[in-house]
Amino acid sequence: MAAKYQTLAETLRQELLHQGQHGYKLPTEQELSERYGLSRQTVRHALQMLEQEGLIQRRQGSGSFSTGRGGSTSRQVAVVATFLDDYIFPTILHDAQSVFAREGYSTLVYATENEVSTERDILQQLLSQPVAGILVEGAKTALPNPNLQLYRQLRDSGVPLLFLHGACAELKGVPCISDDNYSGGYLLARHLLDKGHRSIAGIFKSDDLQGPQRYHGCVSAIRDAGLPLRDRSFLWYDTQDRLEMVNLNDISLLRRFLDVRLDKSTAVICYNDEIAFLLIRELLARGVRVPQDVAVVSFDNSYYSQISQVPITSLRHPVPRMGQVAAEQLLRMLQGESGHSRALPWELVERASG
Template sequence: MNDRPSGARLPASPRPRGDARVSIRDVAALAGVSIGTVSNTINRPERVRRLTREAVERAIAELGFVPNQQARVLTGASSQVIGLVVLDILSPFFMEVASAVERAANEAGHMMILCDSENSIAKQAGLLQMLAAQRVRGVLVTPASADVRIAREAPASERPQIVFLDFKDSAQHCSVSVNHVAGARRAVAHLLGLGHERVAFVGGSRVLHQFDQRLRGAVEAVVAAGLDPATALVEEPVSSIGIRDGMLAAERLLARGVPSAIFCGNDMLAFGVYRGLAAAGVRVPEDVALVGYDDITFAADWIVPLTSVRQPVDELGYRAAHLLFDHSSGDPGHVHQQVVLQPELVVRASSDPSAR
């Protein structure tokens, strides 16, 4: 264990504060200790006596020294960087998730790298390889497909520690997901309970595998109500998940005869559907009841406050980050967990005029 005499004064700073060329050797010289002591203070502080550690920390602060993350990992210390790979960084839902993950990372003294797979399996594979090359501690992934072989079968050098976010795999992996089947079932049961006999679902598993689960929940609600899904449920697929896609879906539904109720795979699609209906003079909720999914921050402040299935977004991101810390800790006693969170239906004026 390294130490230095208590109360010893630090020598003059060998280089100006914040100089990009400041090295660990400069820190050691200023603190009056060995390079190994500085390294231990950064990577294994429990091995260094308090007074020595405080002297090194003062030197680091005075010089503005920033440890080299990759060099730090090569010493055997755990990385302080995690990755987050989402499907669409323009989505308010994923931005809220990222905010929760970053908060958890900051509390743990870590940093987060946010990556956008653009819902592409090929780009997702490249991002995981890149993050592995950066020696991150681990990665939270919302997979671009239900086919997650990249996370199971990639060589160890290309496969960082992974926790799935908003996706439940098998007991072989940690995951935090939401019961989308239950969420959609509640949404459609709500519409049927208001007397609607035909419901359109705007979504499609070709875009998001979560939409497939939401469609399954919609079918279950229709069957539970004693109706035939072939006639009571209209599927309207989309090519993406934004407002423009919702507007185009509304145009197609209007051309064929729009049902009296529409359930959308996410809130952005619902906003687009609303605009498409409004442009055609169709009123929400007087002519068509409208329900979204996610309950993003401004759903309650939409032109007509939007009924939506609220995902526990903050809990989703926060718990996933902590599960990743546990999974990547190297603890041989770690047990993989598959956490499933429950959504809730928030009824507003877009589906039920009485909710005004």
């Protein structure tokens, strides 16, 4: 059974929904106490709850006023992802939704397909139909964002905004929950160096911030080992290339990498398990042994790393996982706390690939 203050808070939410407009004044604490036969302390607790949710502003000596966010979406959180069918997103969404649901929030889920035009449409919708808070995986975070002004409008409207995986570089003051990608790249390269590899290649994604960060860690470890950096040994691909590889089974890009760029490299660091899986399949089809001839390592520790013909050495996050961390952070922001960025550490799961 809900506590009395929670029941009153829900009643007042419905009143705010019915009234709708910004600036609507709620009855005083005394009036509410008398109307519902509750103590002033219970009424005050309910009003504090509504204030933390951003539904009302309490003005000393004047009363409690609607912020205009008391509509039907006031207990909804928007989660904006790049791809809903991305192999890591279902776990992130499940973890986040579980946290939100425990606090009485439902979840609206959107996908941009990592296109800034679709992202723009979604942001405009969220401006016209406000939600309690937004957890967003920005589109093409390694590139300048043409939707910066929309993000600023959302931030300035008072809707708590939290980035996932990569922040919009031009938007200051908005926190982000991300992977510690530099350290992850360094860790994988260091692992291969410790195995005796002295010529390491890499495949990284160019239009999402994680790619340059992971590359940076990788080449920093190679540099710190006193080994030469060979630019031609690194392949960059973008979102369209990824769709062609995964959806159309067009791996011509990987074949050109093996034909032209791999050269004498004995190990490859891949942007993620998805690419590592495809690369290992092509290597084996060519009669190249993994890891005896070429070691392959990657990020995410997903099911790809376990169903691969050669199980993949990959990085994973220790618990708590990203979806839980992000949802808990956004809930704290909904309660009026300042948001803080956090980069989650990686740990190595060593398997047969390298």
